[in-house]
Amino acid sequence: MILDAEIKQQLAGYLELMENDVLIKVSAADDSVSRDMEALIGELASMSSKIKVEKASLSRTPSFSINRPDEDTGIVFAGIPLGHEFSSLVLALLQVSGRAPKVDPGVIERIKRLNGDYRFETYISLSCNNCPEVVQALNLMSILNKKISHTMIDGAVYKDEVESKDIMAVPSVYLNGEFFAGGRMDVEEILNKLGEASDIAEFIARESFDILVIGGGPAGAAAAIYAARKGVRTGIVAERMGGQVQDTLGIENMVSIPYIEGPALASSLEEHIRRYDVDIMKSQRVKRIDKKDLIELELENGAVLKSRTVIIATGARWRNVGVPGEAEFRNKGVAYCPHCDGPLYKGKDVAVIGGGNSGIEAAIDLAGIARQVTVLEFMPELKADAVLQKRLYSLPNVTVLKNVRTKEITGKDKVDGITYINRESGEEAHISLQGVFVQIGLVPNTDWLGDFVEKNRFGEILVDNHNATSVAGVFAAGDCTNSPYKQIIISMGSGANAALSAFDYLMRN
Numbered sequence: 001m002i003l004d005a006e007i008k009q010q011l012a013g014y015l016e017l018m019e020n021d022v023l024i025k026v027s028a029a030d031d032s033v034s035r036d037m038e039a040l041i042g043e044l045a046s047m048s049s050k051i052k053v054e055k056a057s058l059s060r061t062p063s064f065s066i067n068r069p070d071e072d073t074g075i076v077f078a079g080i081p082l083g084h085e086f087s088s089l090v091l092a093l094l095q096v097s098g099r100a101p102k103v104d105p106g107v108i109e110r111i112k113r114l115n116g117d118y119r120f121e122t123y124i125s126l127s128c129n130n131c132p133e134v135v136q137a138l139n140l141m142s143i144l145n146k147k148i149s150h151t152m153i154d155g156a157v158y159k160d161e162v163e164s165k166d167i168m169a170v171p172s173v174y175l176n177g178e179f180f181a182g183g184r185m186d187v188e189e190i191l192n193k194l195g196e197a198s199d200i201a202e203f204i205a206r207e208s209f210d211i212l213v214i215g216g217g218p219a220g221a222a223a224a225i226y227a228a229r230k231g232v233r234t235g236i237v238a239e240r241m242g243g244q245v246q247d248t249l250g251i252e253n254m255v256s257i258p259y260i261e262g263p264a265l266a267s268s269l270e271e272h273i274r275r276y277d278v279d280i281m282k283s284q285r286v287k288r289i290d291k292k293d294l295i296e297l298e299l300e301n302g303a304v305l306k307s308r309t310v311i312i313a314t315g316a317r318w319r320n321v322g323v324p325g326e327a328e329f330r331n332k333g334v335a336y337c338p339h340c341d342g343p344l345y346k347g348k349d350v351a352v353i354g355g356g357n358s359g360i361e362a363a364i365d366l367a368g369i370a371r372q373v374t375v376l377e378f379m380p381e382l383k384a385d386a387v388l389q390k391r392l393y394s395l396p397n398v399t400v401l402k403n404v405r406t407k408e409i410t411g412k413d414k415v416d417g418i419t420y421i422n423r424e425s426g427e428e429a430h431i432s433l434q435g436v437f438v439q440i441g442l443v444p445n446t447d448w449l450g451d452f453v454e455k456n457r458f459g460e461i462l463v464d465n466h467n468a469t470s471v472a473g474v475f476a477a478g479d480c481t482n483s484p485y486k487q488i489i490i491s492m493g494s495g496a497n498a499a500l501s502a503f504d505y506l507m508r509n
């Protein structure tokens with residue numbers, strides 16, 4: 001049995017939602033993955049009379065496609081979509097059966113408008129929590145447009161393809177055989193990348209807002225909900241809904257929710273915003289802010305939005321180590337997400353730059369996968385919590401180098417080593433390895449503001465206890481501010497505070 005009893009019970013509920021028959025075409029051989037795949041599909045078919053199965057010869061074996069009885073959709077799973085991809089399998093079954101996707105009608109129109117042949121292939125790992133969003137977006141596009149097809153490829157099953165394409169980070173998306181994009185993307189980001197941008201006229205036609213929130217992470221979501229609950233005209237513009245929460249595996253400190261996975265929390269943030277009258281503008285980046293009669297925000301697509309007040313909640317991003325080789329070998333051995341990319345370094349040698357909590361957590365995680373892990377810490381001591389350090393030092397395949405400065409990440413087409421300098425002796429050393437995980441904290445996303453609002457030397461926006469910035473009517477919340485602690489509930493609290501303060505400002509002005 002491939003599925004355990006609990007999963008089967010949940011699955012039964014989902015399969016009841018199937019609307020029409022679905023035909024699964026299975027391409028299997030006599031290997032163990034094929035046998036497990038056939039067992040999984042057999043279990044699915046035994047749970048719903050709407051699932052029909054037939055043998056086929058697809059371009060990869062083992063693989064299977066999910067189709068309407070009279071028409072192939074172009075959706076193929078090469079490998080067994082368990083782990084994080086199980087939800088992609090369930091969604092594909094439901095959507096191919098005719099269940100309507102939860103997507104804006106405007107987005108559906110944009111997918112249908114695409115006119116060209118698009119053969120997408122996405123390399124994933126089953127432990128990657130960034131991969132399902134991409135797989136599900138491309139599957140949805142295949143369902144809605146006959147000229148689009150999509151194959152999910154499990155890198156652990158198709159190791160030769162991964163090696164020959166030098167794939168060192170997932171998800172890695174190929175379009176018609178050429179590398180298209182890496183990393184997490186939602187359907188709107190994919191459409192933007194394909195040049196199927198949303199119509200700028202839609203933005204120009206928008207009336208001015210009372211409260212306009214920039215950023216769709218915990219701070220922005222809380223701000224939008226609190227603002228809308230006051231009955232004022234509220235908008236939210238965000239490059240990536242969910243923010244950093246999308247990159248988080250398990251969250252155990254959301255008070256009252258003992259455990260939740262990042263992508264699930266990100267979805268419920270968006271769902272909660274949608275319960276209110278909030279104008280949501282996703283996959284849009286603000287590039288300039290100015291204050292005239294109203295506050296004006298210019299988007300990267302050229303449109304200008306106007307509002308009486310603005311709440312900046314643009315959060316933070318991974319800090320780069322800034323040494324030669326880092327940018328050149330990004331996704332070619334330089335990685336930032338151990339949960340996502342760790343499995344690609346199975347049996348290899350890797351380094352983790354950074355000895356704080358995230359670096360040491362990454363090193364512990366990677367030690368279970370990689371052959372050897374080397375931690376490089378700039379300071380004379382690690383900064384991680386004692387409990388993490390204890391665990392780290394108990395591992396036989398980890399070496400810790402303290403008081404060292406990373407000089408260069410070396411390689412030709414991909415990473416082959418790291419050069420560092422011992423800060424005490426000044427001696428230079430080089431380690432041969434295949435992967436470098438950079439874990440040295442975050443930088444606030446505030447560069448785009450220029451000197452519009454006052455910031456501290458770290459680039460964080462200075463706010464008072466009303467979350468007001470140095471510019472009247474402009475508030476800021478969450479990780480982009482000088483708040484001493486960067487956490488989800490703290491960001492949510494400050495987003496709520498900023499929205500209440502913005503409402504108070506509207507009342508008085």
Ligand SMILES: Cc1cc2nc3c(=O)[nH]c(=O)nc-3n(C[C@H](O)[C@H](O)[C@H](O)COP(=O)(O)OP(=O)(O)OC[C@H]3O[C@@H](n4cnc5c(N)ncnc54)[C@H](O)[C@@H]3O)c2cc1C
Pocket residue numbers: 214215216217218219220237238239240241242243244245247248249250251252253254284285286287313314315316317445448477478479480486487488489491
């Ligand atoms: C790997 C990892 C694990 C974590 N684990 C935990 C945990 O277990 N518990 C916990 O409490 N915290 C955790 N955190 C921290 C937590 O995720 C953050 O404190 C929180 O997400 C900050 O929320 P925010 O809304 O301020 O910013 P973010 O989550 O960074 O959101 C910023 C938003 O602004 C958008 N944006 C940025 N620039 C622009 C622009 N120019 N135009 C439009 N939109 C823009 C982004 O796309 C995004 O929507 C973790 C962080 C990471 C990276």
